[in-house]
Amino acid sequence: MAAADEPTATYRPALGLGWWARHRHYLLYMVREFTPIPFGAWLVWFLVEISRLKNGPDGYVAHMSTGFVVFSVLVLFFALWHSITFLSLSGLIVRLPMGDRVITGRPIAALAFGGWLVVSLVVGFFLVWLGHA
Amino acid sequence: MHEHTRRWRPDRVEGFWWFMFANGGLVAALFLPVHILVQGILGPLGVVPAVDQHYDSFAAAMANPIVKLYLFVIISLPFFHVAHRLRFFLIDLGLTVAQRPLKYLLYTLAVVATLLTAYVVVTVP
Numbered sequence: 471m472a473a474a475d476e477p478t479a480t481y482r483p484a485l486g487l488g489w490w491a492r493h494r495h496y497l498l499y500m501v502r503e504f505t506p507i508p509f510g511a512w513l514v515w516f517l518v519e520i521s522r523l524k525n526g527p528d529g530y531v532a533h534m535s536t537g538f539v540v541f542s543v544l545v546l547f548f549a550l551w552h553s554i555t556f557l558s559l560s561g562l563i564v565r566l567p568m569g570d571r572v573i574t575g576r577p578i579a580a581l582a583f584g585g586w587l588v589v590s591l592v593v594g595f596f597l598v599w600l601g602h603a
Numbered sequence: 604m605h606e607h608t609r610r611w612r613p614d615r616v617e618g619f620w621w622f623m624f625a626n627g628g629l630v631a632a633l634f635l636p637v638h639i640l641v642q643g644i645l646g647p648l649g650v651v652p653a654v655d656q657h658y659d660s661f662a663a664a665m666a667n668p669i670v671k672l673y674l675f676v677i678i679s680l681p682f683f684h685v686a687h688r689l690r691f692f693l694i695d696l697g698l699t700v701a702q703r704p705l706k707y708l709l710y711t712l713a714v715v716a717t718l719l720t721a722y723v724v725v726t727v728p
Contacts, residue, residue, distance in 0.1 A: 487697045501669040503692040506628075508605045509635050510685035512643065513678050515719060519655060520674065523662055523727040530658040534647040541645025549639055553632040597641040603650030 505552035512545040557582040620687055627684030636676045652712060662728050673726045677691040678724075679717040 490500040515533060522530050546587030565572050646653025646697040655661045664670050694702060 484640075485697065489697075490695070500692070500695065503688055503695060506631065506685040506688045507683065507692075509631060509639070510682060512635075512639060513681060514716075516638070516642070517723055518664070518680060519722045520727055522659065523665060527658045530661070532647075532656045533643070534656070539644055539647050542639050542716055546636060546639045546644065549631070549636045552628070553636055556628050556632040586633050589633045592638045593634060594641055597638070597654050598651045600654035601646070601656060602652075
């Protein structure tokens with residue numbers, strides 16, 4: 471028998487490569503974990519577009535192709551998934567002290583989703599308004 | 604104190620990556636969907652004009668330092684979120700070897716992407 475102060479072996483169960491396909495919740499978890507990868511690729515694409523401004527008025531080409539639109543639709547799906555799951559968790563994580571009370575749960579999540587709506591409207595307005603200018 | 608007893612201290616470097624992960628995730632959650640919708644879908648389809656469709660409007664917007672700072676934040680911070688999530692996504696998929704090199708590789712890529720973003724937004728007209 472090992473002494474109390476000696477390190478003990480840790481049992482680590484082997485899950486196998488396909489563990490995430492065994493249950494719907496596992497699959498949804500892995501989709502959530504995957505969501506940043508598409509919008510990371512979209513941001514690289516956006517960065518390439520910004521850098522094209524160096525080419526001047528004649529050399530600048532915006533992303534307008536059908537392929538880019540299809541790609542953006544897919545990315546938007548994952549970005550919305552990320553936003554909804556990430557902001558939903560704020561209700562579990564954030565604890566806001568208000569005097570002798572602590573605000574958490576649904577009010578915090580509602581605040582996060584309300585903030586998302588306001589940010590989207592403001593940013594969307596500027597993206598379109600500056601496009602008119 | 605027994606010589607085998609280890610002192611556990613908070614890993615501040617790991618804490619930093621989690622901090623960047625959380626902030627990048629929040630920025631991505633709040634700001635990216637509307638950019639993807641307007642610049643990636645509605646603008647190219649001609650439903651609405653988008654700022655990046657024409658050189659003149661995009662260059663005029665980029666001349667504003669606040670726009671440069673804004674774009675730097677909404678592009679660079681999510682790269683840290685991507686790196687962190689990709690690290691644990693691969694581990695969750697069953698990656699049992701080279702976890703430390705993977706961690707260094709992904710966070711280095713995030714730092715490089717941040718520097719590249721800063722360079723691009725500062726140097727464009």
